[in-house]
Amino acid sequence: MTLELRDVGWSVGFKKIVQDVSLRVEPGEFLGLIGPNGSGKTSLMSVLAGLRPPTIGTALLDGQPMKRVGRRTLAGRIGFVEQQADTIDRITVREAVSLGRTPYLSLLSPWSAGDDAIVADALDRVAMGDMADRMWQTLSGGEKQRVHIARALAQQPDFLLLDEPTNHLDIRHQLGLLELVHSLPLTVVAALHDLNHAAQFCDRIAMMDGGRLIAIGTPTEILTVDNLHRVFGVNADIEHGLDGRCHIRYRVGVDVSVADKKDRVA
Template sequence: MSAELRVEGLSYSVDGHELVHAVDLTAAPGETIGLVGPNGSGKTTLLRCVYGTLRPTAGHALLDGADLHTMTHKARAQRLATVPQDGQTDFELTVREVVAMGRSPHKRFWEADNAADAALADAALDRVGIRPLADRTFPSLSGGERQRALVARALVQQPALLVLDEPTNHLDIRYQLDILTLISRSGTTNLLALHDLNLAAYYCDRLYVLQAGRVVASGTPRDVLTPGLLAAVYEVSAEVSTHPTTGAPTVTYLP
């Protein structure tokens, strides 16, 4: 299941300082949309406004036309799952218990997990490659293992929209590719922030480039990732070629 996301004129300010300015963004059902831009460009703040940790000071985030910020927490969690950057928990829960938490939006208060819930959790653990770690405590995991557990929890939530902030953080290259492939094939609508432009070019249908809280470019990776834009936004010299196997634009940075 997937849904249409529309971000309309969304802004967020703190103490008169505007961190996100009048962002318009769309994601069609099933699309994978990437947010790219240098550090401090507003990617994480925008994502937090979409998934509800922050309330926009102007504008809206709409999922199939419904304002995400007027939904109850439970109703929003039934439609939207998030993997925040560097998600942490100090609770001595097992990995399986953390992943099973993704079922809570679909259950009554204190309702126990059943066999179907357990099967969904085990399947998600298999999909992200950490089933052997299921009985380990979450705090005992490495950063990359924690990241995969949080992706599994989001999948167990069975959302229409996945919002992910740097989902490849702490992952070695094999698991970066595995996780992004899994996300892109999940059947959900996906909005994710990425630092690696080559991963963004390969896995995202469209990109939005943020600079100082504003969208300065949007479109397909081929349209967006140009030497001129990289010089203007990232202040680097780069060549952009077409990968001979994948056909995706490939950025090569120059000294």
């Protein structure tokens, strides 16, 4: 089970949003994607999910170009939770999660008791089984994010892709959500805003800037004083723990000159 990008670029008109990105997601790992706002993280996640075909280069699933893989197959293999996924429809939590079974349904394969069991299991895995009959609009932000993940799990994917999943959540729900994702027996790629979260939960981190992948490695290899100053324009001290993890302590004051001179992309 592999997910790979080879020399991938993605553009809108003449504007290059993602440039020359090559990476391979290792089976079973939690890969974090970090970078300043506008560095191309969201666009790269969409390419990895198969939603946006690369303008140049190749995106591969198990060594096969995604453009040759059917949409239903991609939807069954890759679960993608976007930043602002929401709905105004009056649906229950169970109905929202049931949407994850769509790739498997057809006239020859209608909804079955097996689908009910998969949806129930997905809800239980995110600790939302007792809220299955609640209306979507009554949920908190943290509860909605858990339902989004349950919907992705109902797809029974091999890969779970999350685009800044902790946005708009308080710290308790941020940590709870990442602990949940970390515990799942899946290969995970998550674009993360909080660098300490990336240090705590990720096996490897890919750092982006200006639409390019500029470094990839373990948290201690990527989250260095020089990288944080060069890419994010911040001064920080890095504390290294006995468990091999690191913790970032930011210094007061931002180097505005570093941040302002960067040519940001959407």
